[in-house]
Amino acid sequence: MGADRGGNGVRGRRPVRVMVYAGCGALLLAGCASMPDNGDLRGVESTPRQDSQVRVYAMPPHPGASAAEIVQGFLEALTSDDAKYETAGKYLTDGARKAWDPYRSTTVLADAPNPVPSEAKDGSRDVAFRLSGSKVAKVDVRHAYEPDAGEYNGSVHLTRLKSNKQWRIDSLPQGVLMGTSDFQRNYMSVNKYFYASNGTSGSGRPLRTVADPVYVRAQVDPMTQIVRALLKGPTRWLDPVVRSSFPSGTELKNSDVSLAPDDRNRVTVPLNDKADRVGLPKCRQMAAQLLLTLQDLTPTGVDEVEFQKSDGTQLCVLNKSQAEGVASHGTGEHPGYQYFIDHEQRLVRMPRENSDKKPEPVPGALGEGGKKLRAAAVSRDEGTAAGVSADGRNLYVGSLVSGGSLGEPVVQSQGRTADDRLTTPSWDARGDLWVADRDPKNPRLLLLQKGAGEPIVVGASQLDGRIEAVRVAADGVRIALIVEKDGKSSLQIGRIQRSGPDDPRGAFVFDPRSVAPQLEEVTAMSWAGDSRLVVVGSEKGAVQQMRYVQVDGSTPLGTSPSALANVKEIAASEDEQLPLVAHSETDGIVRLSAGEQWQKVVQDGTAPVYPG
Structure with a gap:
């Protein structure tokens, strides 16, 4: 709203919104034609939120302001840094000011709301304005962000005060309303x-x-x-x-x-x-x-x-x-290695930091090549690993100790093809192992306590589709899933709930929610922080892209990972300082450290993972 306001609604004299850049000596008046002759000048819509020196102050209504100017001024005031919305309140009647709760919610639209006046008779003391726009998200009274979609339709009603003949708003929606660019400037995400x-x-x-x-x-x-x-x-x-x-x-x-x-x-x-x-x-x-x-x-x-x-x-x-x-917490864990499957279909590892040291087979049976693998997962203490056989049918668990043996598979899939069998597994913070069986006749999300014993079928009745990938968060209570239905795949975050003392073996995934709804095809993902994931996918009709998303569905500020062609798999650590590792069909195993470009590790390798 404010600076990103446009459309064919109210026009006329635009209320003034003052931006102060502390320490740079520049004072900007939104909507002014003149400019100071020095200082750093930027429009409101392009002001990045992370610039902590920028403060925006709204102006109160001026005497004789038209009804249209009152509506515009109020909407502008909602996007200012007025701590208690006192300036916005000056555009309201006394009764409306007492009834209005700006803290109830914040509705975010793709663009600023476009106020359009309803027809009013000349000389009328009452007029209404319709507010419309495309919904993006809502922030509730507990500050939680939730993606939203569809059309927003609201209205404000104004009356001309008998006491001084000034227009004021006497009826309005609860909460605050603004466009995306103003939201990004006004709000910050905090864990x-x-x-x-x-x-x-x-x-x-x-x-x-x-x-x-x-x-x-x-x-x-x-x-x-x-x-x-x-x-x-x-x-x-x-x-x-x-x-x-x-x-x-x-x-x-x-x-x-x-x-x-x-x-x-x-x-x-x-x-x-x-x-x-x-x-x-x-x-x-x-x-x-x-x-x-x-x-x-x-x-x-x-x-x-x-x-x-x-x-x-x-x-x-x-x-x-x-x-x-x-x-x-997740970022307090510092893995010693990154892992992937090499050209001999063994589990190998390399130091987590960039170095000239070549990848080496892990100690134990999964690194000795006795079982050819297509995917693997390493426990968070890096003492145990789980590997999926090359045909996707069997899941093995073995210790990362020289001379260790594998034994019989702990899970077997009856799917007809490799793509209908086991996903890459994932270890949680309790040392339990998760994997999905994609067999169309018997799709299941499975849990093995401590990576052993009879697999537990996890209740996930609220999921609509087949699980294609599984990654459990370091905290052990959230699970990221790629879910496929009708040829489309989405990234969903579910809440893991365990049964009580009477049934300690039970586990369930509740309230899955889509966190990258704009992506129609999600092909790979990994946790990349306490509340952030890195996702590979594409929008409808668009090319593949890689981006970060928050678990609440919002997009974190900052740059996305640099482009990489034909990405099949991606691995990140909850420690955000560690490099991304990816498998590209074009370049093999590559990794990306902060401030650098993708660097090739080996040409022949697949299925990169960090512990977890």
Whole structure:
């Protein structure tokens, strides 16, 4: 909205929106014909969100503004950095201002809403404007992003005040409405962190955390916003499989609290009385959650968190190094190797960083060539591997120890062709192994506890189609699936829920949701961070492309991986600093490090994977 506004709706004098570039000495007036003679000049629509020096301020309505100008001014004000939407409220009547809740939701349209006036009689004291556009997404009251589609239709109604003859809006939709470019400038994605409900810290091991991405306003005290969001709990989709260490009802002590690191890079958080009785172990878990949540809000992260009781006394303090012993997350894992299948159909490995060292067979039977393989997966501790036979029929599990043997297959498929048999397997954080059998007569998602025993058929009745690929997240409670139906394949994220103590063997995938709906054909994917995946696919009628997507369906800011032709498989690590590895029909096994181009590893190789 605002800068990307267009169409054939209201025209006339455009309300002024002021952009201030701190430190560059330039002040821009949206819609002005003149320009300053120095400074960095950019239109609003092209301003990248990551430029933290840009602030946008809306202007209040001017005396005698027409009804059309009031509507335009209000829509502009919604896209400003006005913390409490006070300027937007000046375009409303007193009653509408009291009834309007801008925090209820944010509706994102492809372009800014196009207001079109309804017919009104000359001299009328009432007029309505229809707002329309193509829906892209909605951000709910808990800051959760959800893709949306279809046409948006809303309206605002204006009346001419008796007291001063000025036009004001007296009826409007709840929440905030804006176009995509304004949303990208106004909002930023931040991961909240919660603990996996089925995770335990046994043997002194840290608790497993799960990233819960949300969107907050980038220039409106984002640290305080995200802390409030964390205290409210997880988003609805994730809530059934995670827990928070904060007691129910915990909030910041006062509504006017503003949080920021001090000169020691410590954030002090005053809490209400709901947290007064929290013991030290629980308080340390709370602090670890918060430290992980705040890690990307400053260039260096936050070094230390202090919680205060309602009376101002200290509840506990935790720093980053101490938090590592309390909570773990995906990017905290650092695999030693990258793996793939070589020209002899063996499992081989190479150092995770770029080096001149050539790939070598892994220790044990899967690297000795006794069984020819088409795909493999390596456990997250890199002590065990699973391999799918060259014909796709059998799944073997063996230790990565010299001299180890394989034994009988742990899963067998009865599919008629290799493409109707087993997918590449995937290990979760509990050490369990997942694989899909694509046999059209008996399609199944299977789980083997600790990679052994009788396979468990995972309940996945909500999936509509056949599973073509499986990757479990490091947190163990989310699963990425490529699902094929009617010749189209989509990327879906499901929530893994385990049965209770009475049935510890059961597992289910609930509420799968499409996270790359614009791609009609998804051919490969891999987790590439706590809440991010890298995806290979194509839109209808378009060429193959590679891009990053968030688990909530949004597109992260930043560049996509550089182009690579004929990609068949892709592998990434939850540690976002490690290079991508891909199998290209043209170039073989290649890898891409940050700031570099794709580099060939070997010509003859397939099925690259990181541990997991």
